Amino acid sequence: MSEATTRLVRETADRLGYQVNALGKALREGSDGVVGIVVPMVSNPFYAALVHEFEDQLSRLNLKLLIADSHGELDRELERLEALAGRRVRGIFAVPAYFDRSRPAISKIARQLPLVQVDRRVEDDSALAFVGVDNADGIGQALRHVAEQGAGTVVFVGADDRTSVGRERRRAFETVVEQLGLAAQEPIIDRYLFEFGLSAAERLRDRPTLPDAVIAGDDLIATGLLAGFARHGVSVPGDVLITGFDGTILADICNPTLTTVQQPMATIAEAGVEELLRKIDDTGAAGAHVRLPTTLRRGDSTGARVTSSASHSAT
Amino acid sequence: MSEATTRLVRETADRLGYQVNALGKALREGSDGVVGIVVPMVSNPFYAALVHEFEDQLSRLNLKLLIADSHGELDRELERLEALAGRRVRGIFAVPAYFDRSRPAISKIARQLPLVQVDRRVEDDSALAFVGVDNADGIGQALRHVAEQGAGTVVFVGADDRTSVGRERRRAFETVVEQLGLAAQEPIIDRYLFEFGLSAAERLRDRPTLPDAVIAGDDLIATGLLAGFARHGVSVPGDVLITGFDGTILADICNPTLTTVQQPMATIAEAGVEELLRKIDDTGAAGAHVRLPTTLRRGDSTGARVTSSASHSAT
DNA sequence: CTGAAAGCGCTTACAG
DNA sequence: CTGAAAGCGCTTACAG
Incomplete structure (x- = not known):
């Protein structure tokens, strides 16, 4: 195919405003470039900052971030997790609402797709990945x-x-x-x-x-x-x-x-993304627990x- | 079909962990239950609170919110808007990064799908919907x-x-x-x-x-x-x-x-959602400009x- | 190397 | 009323 043809096709596509339908692409490929994060409360400045750092890290990998707010409520958390899983996101970062009661939902979703717990974790989670501080x-x-x-x-x-x-x-x-x-x-x-x-x-x-x-x-x-x-x-x-x-x-x-x-918000996001990529590459990978140091x-x-x-x- | 059969199907589906693939559903239906929002900075407590209110309003309508951060940068803003449009979201809330330079991107996307400007607007935007304060x-x-x-x-x-x-x-x-x-x-x-x-x-x-x-x-x-x-x-x-x-x-x-x-963050979100629904119902609807009052x-x-x-x- | 077909999972419209 | 087919837009694998 000649260069001229390529150019013509591109120009015509642009002129007509053609845009790849990410939905068709995602359906064909099994997933798309979206990662989800479920936090208890975006309006808490800590989670706002964390979300910001994750968004930053992910955008370098050309991944988009779908943010969901559980309001720290169990039913809302499950609903959000299932909505993300239903959209076949590449993976999920989750800040569990509860140490004990969130476990079933987190485990269930983690069996379906790559999931990394951030900041908080659920009990008996040795199989689940976690990134947070000491x-x-x-x-x-x-x-x-x-x-x-x-x-x-x-x-x-x-x-x-x-x-x-x-x-x-x-x-x-x-x-x-x-x-x-x-x-x-x-x-x-x-x-x-x-x-x-x-x-x-x-x-x-x-x-x-x-x-x-x-x-x-x-x-x-x-x-x-x-x-x-x-x-x-x-x-x-x-x-x-x-x-x-x-x-x-x-x-x-x-x-x-x-x-x-x-x-260390930026480091938490970096380590979280790293863990998620590991899980995406190797679904069977054991869940690493990363504890980062704090500073006064x-x-x-x-x-x-x-x-x-x-x-x-x-x- | 008997009730017993219905129940059997449901139970089996549950047991096998069947979950609707939202991607297939969305592709078939042309769009899915996702609305996007592009803000200049989620870590600004004002936008964090606004996002929180929008998330709240939308979840009542069973709509999910895809949050994107433009960092107040022009190229990032365009990229985010196009990513959302490419995913065929139902509609987009946008806080334009610039009054003048964001206009082309905002107008272009608004021609493709329902878009409501929030908090900030672009110049010469009489065709675009806007919700903000006086x-x-x-x-x-x-x-x-x-x-x-x-x-x-x-x-x-x-x-x-x-x-x-x-x-x-x-x-x-x-x-x-x-x-x-x-x-x-x-x-x-x-x-x-x-x-x-x-x-x-x-x-x-x-x-x-x-x-x-x-x-x-x-x-x-x-x-x-x-x-x-x-x-x-x-x-x-x-x-x-x-x-x-x-x-x-x-x-x-x-x-x-x-x-x-x-x-009035909650009212801004309410009015914004209302405008977006109006645009979704009637794509040709003129863009209303809503100016809400502030209080000291x-x-x-x-x-x-x-x-x-x-x-x-x-x- | 080019072009047509198959199939991702879903839902709607249609034939039986 | 039930069941099979068509098609959303995409990409990959295959036939020509």
């Missing part, structure tokens, strides 16, 4: 930091055991508190919401004694605590120290800025930092 | 409010004319300032980023005189200004008042809380509110 070590970093800042009495304000993340952070808190010989007040447990942090601040203020430091389950709770304490005239870090978890933009926006356990990101909520010039002159 | 009135609400709080000199810190929202808010600022007889300092113009607000605060502090109030182009810029002023010891609302725009969760999280122009949401960044009990006793 939550226990993250909480350890936060606790050691406030201990160094002089905190003796601490309290955990976080989420319940319904999610793997909730239970991992909560248990790590108890373990590390003991290791460090700190005193722990009764924890306050609910959900990852700003409003919860707000009300938790009130409950803490009403206690006979305020703890020296509050370890929050995530940045939303931490910023809620910050706002709640501000309303009630409790000074942070003057009266109490606060740490968050995730390292979202919220930590910059609040005042004082928040000390938080930084999750210091803000002003755990005490004013010694400025670098001052710290130099002190040395 | 930005001019929103800026008016903010300016009248700071004027009532005693501000005489004001400044606009917002985004440039590349987006319809940027130009609408900026021009409204100039118009209303004149109407109210306020004095305006030289505006500072860049992009909708927290970091920009941060640097703008520094530039304002370095001016010979601080304005009485800063009208920010959105909540990200406003919270950036807040954080920037806090770092440089400028008191808000003591030394300067600040207003935001959007009404995101950021307005609650910052300290002081932010007075902001609240966009008062925070502490424009002066401590008189508490309701105090205001009652004062009356």
Whole structure:
């Protein structure tokens, strides 16, 4: 076929506005260039950032991202997973709504197509791939930091055991508190919401004694605590120290800025995509569990930092 | 066909894990139950919230949402729009990256399938549907409010004319300032980023005189200004008042809380879905332009509110 | 090397 | 009322 013909065909196609029908292509080829992700709540800045990173990684591989929101509800999660599977997406990233109750749905879908759990996992998931952070070590970093800042009495304000993340952070808190010989007040447990942090601040203020430091389950709770304490005239870090978890933009926006356990969002997305590609190449591949390290990101909520010039002159 | 047979078929299908292949269904039917949305940045809390509302509205109609991120870049936007069109989605919601340069891509896609512009629009778009807020009135609400709080000199810190929202808010600022007889300092113009607000605060502090109030182009810029002023010891609302725009969760999280122009996210999604359904029903339907009203949401960044009990006793 | 046919999984319209 | 055929748009494998 001559070059001229090729050009003519292309030009005519363009002129007529021809566009490949991705549906026909996908049907013929068994799947198309779409990957799905199911998150509990896109409006949580952590998941928004994570989705952003995944979208970025995937677009380099010419893959599109279909985003679904489970609202953290079991039936919605199943419906979303089945909708994605029914569309024969190449693979699915899932942040399970529940540690225990999401297991059947996640396992079922994982039997049908490549699936990688992200951030949270379900129980007995040795056959399933997972990419997330070392939550226990993250909480350890936060606790050691406030201990160094002089905190003796601490309290955990976080989420319940319904999610793997909730239970991992909560248990790590108890373990590390003991290791460090700190005193722990009764924890306050609910959900990852700003409003919860707000009300938790009130409950803490009403206690006979305020703890020296509050370890929050995530940045939303931490910023809620910050706002709640501000309303009630409790000074942070003057009266109490606060740490968050995730390292979202919220930590910059609040005042004082928040000390938080930084999750490596870009690396999570990279590792997640890598795992998914592995599963796509070899459907029988065992599910690897990837635990990435967190880093402590210091803000002003755990005490004013010694400025670098001052710290130099002190040395 | 007997009931027993029906049941047997269903049970067997279930046992074998049969699942309708949405691809075949879609190919046969010409389209499937998927709607696409292209936003400039999912990690902007405003767009995250908007996506959340759209997802909510659509799921009631059994429609799935395919989310794409243009990063505010022209080529990426075109690529995403074409990918969605190639998949023969039912329709597309688009937040155009540019007022002028996005026009060809948006128009082209809109000729192929139902498309509704959301939040931002392109120029000469009388044929295209649009749903957004009355930005001019929103800026008016903010300016009248700071004027009532005693501000005489004001400044606009917002985004440039590349987006319809940027130009609408900026021009409204100039118009209303004149109407109210306020004095305006030289505006500072860049992009909708927290970091920009941060640097703008520094530039304002370095001016010979601080304005009485800063009208920010959105909540990200406003919270950036807040954080920037806090770092440089400028008191808000003591030394300067600040207003935001959007009404995101950021307005609650910052300290002081932010007075902001609240966009009715849920109503925008409702109206957007309604317009899209109209276009789907009647492809030739003229593109309606829906402008929804904003409301002023008062925070502490424009002066401590008189508490309701105090205001009652004062009356 | 070119061109026509087969088939992905579905649903609708039609023949029996 | 039941069952087989046609066709959505694509790509791959095969016949000419």
